[in-house]
Structure formats: structure tokens, C-alpha cells
Amino acid sequence: MPELPEVEYAATVARAASHGRTITSVRVLHASQRRHLPARVARSLIGDRVTAVDRRGKVQRFHLASGRRLDVHFRMTGDWTVAREGDPLPRFARAVLTMDDGTSLVLDDPRALSVLTLHATGTTPEDRLGPEATDRAFDARWLRQALATRRVSIKQALLDQRVVAGLGNIYAAEALWEARIDPRTPANRLSPKRLQTLVRGIRTVIRRAVRNASRYYGAERESPARFKVYDREGLPCPRCGRPIRRITQAGRSTYFCAGCQKS
DNA sequence: CGTATCCTGACC
DNA sequence: GGTCAGGATACG
Numbered sequence: 001m002p003e004l005p006e007v008e009y010a011a012t013v014a015r016a017a018s019h020g021r022t023i024t025s026v027r028v029l030h031a032s033q034r035r036h037l038p039a040r041v042a043r044s045l046i047g048d049r050v051t052a053v054d055r056r057g058k059v060q061r062f063h064l065a066s067g068r069r070l071d072v073h074f075r076m077t078g079d080w081t082v083a084r085e086g087d088p089l090p091r092f093a094r095a096v097l098t099m100d101d102g103t104s105l106v107l108d109d110p111r112a113l114s115v116l117t118l119h120a121t122g123t124t125p126e127d128r129l130g131p132e133a134t135d136r137a138f139d140a141r142w143l144r145q146a147l148a149t150r151r152v153s154i155k156q157a158l159l160d161q162r163v164v165a166g167l168g169n170i171y172a173a174e175a176l177w178e179a180r181i182d183p184r185t186p187a188n189r190l191s192p193k194r195l196q197t198l199v200r201g202i203r204t205v206i207r208r209a210v211r212n213a214s215r216y217y218g219a220e221r222e223s224p225a226r227f228k229v230y231d232r233e234g235l236p237c238p239r240c241g242r243p244i245r246r247i248t249q250a251g252r253s254t255y256f257c258a259g260c261q262k263s
Numbered sequence: 264c265g266t267a268t269c270c271t272g273a274c275c
Numbered sequence: 276g277g278t279c280a281g282g283a284t285a286c287g
Contacts, residue, residue: 003281032270058282075282077271092271111270113282152264161283170281230281251266253279 002058002074004133004166005209011060012214013080014072014105015053018062021099022049030094032112037095041118045070045097057129057165067121072107078114081106129165133206138164140196147187147195154190154198155183156250167202170230171209173255175201177229177239182263183254184247189263229255 002010026042028034034042049065062070072078081090085102095107095116107114119125130146131138146163147154157163158172167175176183178201181194190198228238232255233246242259 006281030270035269073282075269076280109270110272111280113270115283159282168281250264252282 002076002078003168003171003209004055004058004206005171005213007055007058007060007074007166008210009213010074010080011053011055013082014060014062017080017082017103017105018050018097018099019053020050021101021103022047023097024100025096025098027096027098028094028116029096030112033094033107033114033116037116037118042095045118050099056127057132057161058168059127059129069119069124071115071117071119073115074109075111075113075115077111078107078109081108127165128162130160130162132165133167133202138199138202140192140199143195143199144192147190150187152187153183153249154181154185154187155254157187158202159250159252164202166206169252169254170227171202171205173230174205174228177201177256177261178204180261182258182261183249183256185263229257231255 023045026045028037028039028042048068050062051065052063054061054063058073060072062072064070083089083104083106089096089106090108092108092110093106094109094112094114096104098104107116131142143163147157150157155172155176158167158175159169173183175198179194179198181190181198229244232244234243236242237244237257237259240257240259242257244255245258247254
């Protein structure tokens with residue numbers, strides 16, 4: 001599920017389960033996660049206390065009393081399950097962080113592509129991330145300079161986390177639809193005015209999705225809102241009625257309306 | 264720049 | 276049995 005809105009909500013789940021608590025056990029169940037967080041490193045988390053949990057882009061960050069930081073990136077299919085003592089683990093449990101009150105934060109990830117990394121005190125690497133989509137620093141002026149030298153399509157550029165942090169395949173497509181911009185447009189060929197529209201489009205879809213995520217996350221039913229273009233190939237554009245098209249850009253699906261999204 | 268790669272499941 | 280999947284990086 002994870003793009004910025006889903007990760008934002010996941011971070012609140014993680015915070016509720018771990019903030020102020022001391023870690024009493026860490027289990028890394030899948031070799032894929034063990035590569036990034038070897039058993040001996042995982043063990044070193046025991047006895048450390050979680051002082052804060054926040055999010056930057058799609059990364060959830062557990063700040064620890066020791067000064068270290070545990071970063072969790074869900075990639076494609078990661079999610080948290082909160083388990084009480086004695087609860088059975090979910091089918092795709094990949095890692096388990098147990099707190100001193102007996103509650104466990106379980107990384108539930110069918111594809112096992114999630115990445116856990118522990119950064120030692122003082123060695124936390126610079127985030128190679130652009131501004132948050134909801135940050136004031138993310139504006140048309142920033143976009144203009146960030147895209148000035150990029151000849152890739154605007155859709156591809158928006159997936160680059162250095163341009164804007166947290167935007168993924170779904171909301172990049174949705175934002176371009178909001179802004180009426182053809183996803184194939186070269187990134188450096190958008191006028192300042194259209195960049196301004198794009199900034200607004202990104203903020204709109206992210207805000208809407210954050211609200212949606214907190215309301216429906218974990219519910220059995222899918223959000224009723226759904227998407228305007230994503231995963232709607234052949235269905236009518238909600239704005240102009242022309243059928244939504246699907247193309248491939250940089251190996252990933254892009255959905256858009258050729259009727260009302262212009263280059 | 265495109266493509267492969269990490270994994271596993273769902274779906275045709 | 277092949278294709279695709281909401282991410283990111285490494286490689287040619």
C-alpha cells in the first residue's frame with residue numbers, strides 16, 4: 001500500500017505501539033530483511049528505547065535513546081500489524097519488534113522487499129530526499145530548478161524522491177491528471193504557470209489521500225473514493241469522459257486522459 | 264537512457 | 276506458465 005499517505009498513517013500506528021517503550025526483543029524472520037539488518041545488529045536494539053517515531057518521504061524513522069535511528073521502508077507491500085502477547089503472527093511476518101509492555105510491531109510484507117536499516121549515532125546519512133509534498137519549501141520555484149536540467153518525462157521526474165519526497169506511481173499520475181498535464185511532457189519544458197498548477201495538484205491529491213488513509217486504513221472495505229485515473233484503463237475520464245489510457249514509462253504503468261491532459 | 268533485480272502472490 | 280504489482284537501485 002505504501003505511498004506517502006499510507007506511510008504517514010503507518011507511522012502513527014508505529015508511534016502508538018512503540019513511543020516511549022523499551023525494545024525487549026527483535027526477530028528478523030526473512031533473509032531478505034536480514035541482509036540489511038543482520039541478527040547481531042538486530043540484537044543490539046534490545047534494551048534501547050524509542051524516543052520518537054516520524055516519517056520523511058516514505059521512510060519511517062524510529063529515533064532511539066542511544067542516539068541511533070532505525071529506518072523502515074515498506075517498498076511495495078510492507079505494512080504494520082500490531083500483535084499482543086500470544087497472538088499468532090500474520091502469514092507474511094518478516095520482522096517482529098516487541099516492546100516492554102508485550103505489544104509487538106510486526107512487519108507484514110508478502111514480497112519481503114521492505115528494508116530495515118539501523119544508523120549508528122552520528123552516522124545518520126543525509127537524506128537524499130527533496131522537500132515533502134506538503135512542505136512550503138515545495139513550490140513552483142523549487143520545481144523549476146529541480147527540473148531545469150531533466151529531459152525525462154514529468155511523470156518519471158516526479159517519481160524521483162530528490163524532486164519531491166513521498167510521491168509514488170499512483171499519486172504522480174493522479175496529480176498530473178489534477179493539473180491537466182500530459183505525463184509524457186519533458187520535465188524541463190513546463191511553464192512556470194503549469195508548474196504552479198502541478199504543485200497545487202500534488203498537494204491536493206496528497207492531502208486528500210492522507211485524510212482517506214487515516215479513515216480507511218485497516219478497514220476491510222476499500223476506500224469509496226478510489227482514483228481518478230490510476231488503474232482505470234478504458235474507463236471514462238471523470239472530467240471529460242474520454243477513455244483513460246495506460247502507457248509504460250520507465251517500466252511502470254502510467255494512467256492518464258489524452259483528452260484533457262495536454263503537453 | 265532502458266532494463267534487471269530484489270521477492271511473492273494474484274490473476275489471466 | 277506468463278505477466279504484472281503501490282519502490283528503489285545497480286548496471287550496461
